[in-house]
Amino acid sequence: MNDMDAGLLQDFLTESGELIEQLDQDLVTLESAEGDDQSEVCNACFRALHTIKGAAGFLGLEAVTEFAHAAEDALNKLRKGEVAVTPPVMDLLLQSADVVRGQIEQLAAGDDPQRGDPALIEQLHAVANGTFGDAGAAPTQTDAEGQQSDEASGASGDLPGVPLELGPQKMDLIEFMAADLKEYVNQLDDAIDGIGNDATREESADSLAEIADNLVKTADFFELDDLTKLTQLLLDVAPKLHDAKHDLLDDIVVRVKACRSLIDEQADALENVRALSWPIDTFTQRLATLADGTAVEAGDHGNDVAKVLEIDGVTEVKPEASDDAGPIAKIEPDADSAAAPANAEAAKPEAEQRSGEDRRQGDRRQSAGAAAPEQTIRVEVGRLEELLNLVGQLVLSKNRINGVARDVRDTAGIDPDFAERVGEAAGDLDRLTGELQLGVMRTRMQPLAKLFDRYPRVVRDIARMADKKINLEVEGKETEVDKSVLEALADPLVHILRNSADHGIEPTEDRRGAGKDETGTIRLVAEHQGSHVRVAITDDGKGLNREVLAAKAIERGLTTPDACDKLSDNEVFRFIFEAGFSTAKQVSNLSGRGVGMDVVRTNIAKLNGTINIESKWGEGTTIEILIPLTVAIMPAMVVESKGEQYAIPLQTILEIVRPEDQAISSVQGQRVVRIRDTVLPLVDLRDRLMQPPADPSQRFAVVVKVGGTMAGLVVDRLIGQQEIVIKPLDDSYTQGGPFSGATIREDGQVCLILDVVDVLKSASAQLAKAA
Amino acid sequence: MSEPTPTDAALHSDSDILQLVSFEIGPEEYAIPILAVQEINRMMSITRVPNAPESVEGVINLRGRIIPVVDLRKKFGMDVSEDSADTRIIVVEVGDEGRVLGFMVDRVNQVLRLGRDIVDPAPSVSGATSADFIDGVGKLDDRLLILLNLDRLFADTELPETEIAQAA
Structure with missing residues (x-):
């Protein structure tokens, strides 16, 4: 790359990246828009491409300019209504947007952008010249050609000396x-x-x-x-x-x-x-x-x-x-x-x-x-991360101060007035820190629209490729989540949507045969639920088939026929999240390799989120994801197991009970506890942490629930509920245990955060073995 | 990222003088390039991490950052000794990705400058690959100094627990 100003380039990359996103959305909208809307959207597309081209030209990025130019010409024909908006044309334009996106990504990676595929450019020229393809341009073709020649004769003499730049x-x-x-x-x-x-x-x-x-x-x-x-x-x-x-x-x-x-x-x-x-x-x-x-x-x-x-x-x-x-x-x-x-x-x-x-x-x-005073400023993500990190440390210090204040209050012989003053100060600090934390967190919040707006394109492409009719309804895309949550959600949602579109929604004939509307509907809904965000993807497709899934799960050794019979539908459906689990008879271009849903589960688990499936054979499937708004700080219950402290995310905890001796029994070698009407398997944390076992009676059972699985986690002692700041446990030496991270205790020591999904997973593996 | 790591820079640069920190583990004296050392701490409370490799003692809170601490005695297959007042945790940066970890030593001795010419290549013991993480042996007047290659020492969690003591 030549020695262009790095700052300029960065600006270009940011801006063009956003424009391309917008372009993508607009192009998809364009396909379904009508009349005035269509021309307006078309104009927006054109403007986006034009801006990219202009900026690229300024930076001397010829490959980008050349391609954007060709695409722009083609789009221009659409804009004037000389070429009809048809799926083939839109395919071409969407592909073009991908090419430009690719070029921008190459630039971002520090490479020189590659020139667009000449064949693609040729096709774009064909659109621009009104000679594109078959049926697409046919109705307007003669018309377009007529105008074309008019313009050609007009333009050739129009601005002499510049036929290239100002061609017809x-x-x-x-x-x-x-x-x-x-x-x-x-x-x-x-x-x-x-x-x-x-x-x-x-x-x-x-x-x-x-x-x-x-x-x-x-x-x-x-x-x-x-x-x-x-x-x-x-x-x-x-x-x-x-x-x-x-x-x-x-x-x-x-x-x-x-x-x-x-x-x-x-x-x-x-x-x-x-x-x-x-x-x-x-x-x-x-x-x-x-x-x-x-x-x-x-x-x-x-x-x-x-x-x-x-x-x-x-x-x-x-x-x-x-x-x-x-x-x-x-x-x-x-x-x-x-x-x-x-x-x-x-x-x-x-x-x-x-x-x-x-x-x-x-x-x-x-x-x-654009001239109006700016209401937003761009801030480097790194600075926000730093700020958040500092707030995280502040929260830890606050916790320590609160601890000290408690000690002061509880220590005999200290002037109660003084103790109260310390307590008040600590209380103020507590409140302020909370607000500060919330404020900093908000700066990192971004609307889900950033993700959701990409999906119409995804669904459209699948529909085109699989020759189905699918309508994507999006709701609640203004819901805001932490940037890191947003990023971690991107892949899972695409996988789920692909699954819904490719496997969920039936081919048009099948739908007609089943008496359903020919056009399948996928609904993508997001909403806040307390300190969580709920994202649900619902399709009205064929639904999951319990028998097929169960057979597959048994075939793959994930469960036994007997054990499987006892599982609820929901639990059987969850097998689709196992790695390599695919019931698709054919691996299509889009899905069926059995990798996608595994990614979904892993990513959601990383976010301390939970995932649920509901499905009715023949009627459709709903996949529901519940994730915390932020991943940096969360409330947790700190427990003790043989003198060691561990944090359990509060969001996974349903209740905490002290099982009475007679409530504990053993079913096929698995300890269970009866709580009211339900019988829950007991998982001794000591087993999982390789500590010497202890009798579960006289200890506490933390009832946790992730996804469809519920269990009682037996711990020695409860320390209390705390806001914990999550620190990554990313060294290869410390990975592998049932931990999602670590946090720092009031006294400065490290406390590991239990990955409840992992804890329960190995527990259910034991269960399966026992059964 | 092809930047040389501190270890590389110190041991493989053209300079004829090596600047090292020496420390003791059991009966042996070891040395590592001073540039690799971030800090040297007194013993602090270490949180055990279940499921971690045997030689990993646990994690510590290094000013808000969680880093693993390795007991080199366990790694080198020596008898585990009680922590004493001299026990230290040396925090180092290893590898290309700036991985930070600590390891426990019985005692930190000194910072010293060593001419490259008095460093011999690691002795090859018949049939042993255990000298992998030894960069060389420095011959001082009265004693031998084992130069460790940190990148290789901590390269793999599954590194066989070889008995470096014998190799030296």
Whole structure:
């Protein structure tokens, strides 16, 4: 890669990444949108691609520019309604978005982006030329071709010398570039006003230079000699204004204004695809001279822009001139040479310009949004992580202070007033830390939309490939979760959705046969539930078949026929989360390898989340995921097992009981406890932690539930409930135990966090063996 | 990340002088490059981690970071001795990924500079691959110094518990 500014590149990557996401969504929306909506969405797509292309061009990323350009051309045809929105065309465009995404990812990885597949580019060109594919473009093909040739003849002579940049299909780019140009011109006003004032001159000159820089770049696009000259002139002059001579200031300012007015006129003219040209040599020379600090003998302009343009010979001296012979020469698009001034038809362009005004308003409205004061700032994730880490440590210190305050209160002989003061201070600290923690946590919250918005595309692709009709309904995508939760959810949700779409929803014929709506529906719903987020994926497909799953589970040795009979439906369904468990007869392109659902379970477990399946054969399946809002800090019950302390996530705990001796019995070698009406297997934590066994009576049973499994975890003693800060236990030396992490106790010692899923899993393995 | 690790940098650089920290485990004296050492701590309470490899004593809280602590005596197959007032935990950074861990030693002796020319390659004991994590032996006037290669020493959790004492 060349030595482009790393910061610029980073900005580009961030922005383009977001734009591509947006583009993806919009393209999928586009397919189902109708009428006005469609053209609006189409415009949004076009804009996104265009922005990426522009930025890539600026950074000299040719591979990206080239491809984005081709895609843009194709999209442009859709935008104009010359090519119908058909699935093949959309496939192509979505693929194109993927290519650009790939290129951006390559860049992010520090590689040079690869050029797009020539075949794909060829197809895009075909769309742009209206010759794409078969049925897709057919209805409009003749129409498109007709227009095409019109444009071709028009454009070839339109802006001479630039057939490549402004080829027939690219005419519409002008509209965007002209809007940009116009926008910059409007920005000029403030800067110019400031120059006249001594106090603000330097600042204004700087901003003028900045705007001029943008202008030059935009103007380059058009390859118009005069426009380039004028913008370049502004750029050259701007820095010299810092110490412009005072007595020349009027002369300069009025000419800068004149400059602005000329560029403005050109911008307006561009809306109608017209190039302007003026005899500006005298004018430019005079402004340059003035800026260099030399007076110019020109005549009195009375600070009037029109007057100064006359004086400098840009416009003809024609006091009343307005309609019959325009003050400014205009070139018709099909004129032979850009340099040839044509005075005719001045009035018509004027009118057209005015009608163009309305359109421009629309464009400007969007840029006005960008000019509003910023309500958000981008913060590096690393800084937030650091902040969260600090808050985590603060929570630990707070816990310690609280411990000390308790000690002070409980120690005999300490002045009760003093103890109370310490207690109060500790209480305040407790509250404040809690709020701070919440605040910092919020900064890391992101809406699930970030994920959910990708899924219509996923489902669409599967539907296309499997030739099914699937409608994805998304609800609650504004629900916010911690960034790390969001990231960890990404893969599981895709796997579940794929499963639902590929295996859940039946082929169209089958659905018809079953008397169902031909179009399958997948509902993706998210909502807050206390300190948790519930995400549910429901499909109205064929549902899970208990018999098939049970047979498979027995075949794979996960259970025995006898044991399996005793399992609830829910427990049988859970086998789909086992690694390598797939009942699909064929491994398709999309799923069936039996890896996906295993990933789901592992990822959800990592988040201390739980997962549930409900399904009715023939009616559909619901997979429900419950995850904590954040993974960094959570409430837990600290317990003791043979003098060692362990934390159990509170969210997995249903209740804690002290089983009476007579409630404990043994079923097939497995200790069980009867609590009210249920019989629960008992898992002695000491067994799992390789400690010498102890009699379960006189100890506590922590009733935990993860997924469909419930068990009583026997511990020696309860220490108490605490907010714990989760620290990773990621060293290879310390992995492998039934622990999801570690936390730091009030006294600074390490306390391991039990991975209840793991604890119960090995318990149920023992159960299966016993049975 | 092809940056040389501190160990590599110290032992395989062109410099003729090695800067080492020496410590004792049982009857032997060992040394590691000073650049690999993050800090040396007094004994602190270690939390046992069930299911961890035999030689892993547990984890400690190193200013908010949880790191494993290895008992080198167990790793080297020596008799386990009681912790004494001289017992230290040396915290080192090993491997390419900046893995931080601690190991217990009976006593930390000194920081010393050693000419490369007085370091012999690890003696190859017939049929033993146990010298894998020994980078060499430094011959001092009155004693021998075993130079450890930390990256290899902690490379694998399943490293056979070889008896380095005999190899040396």
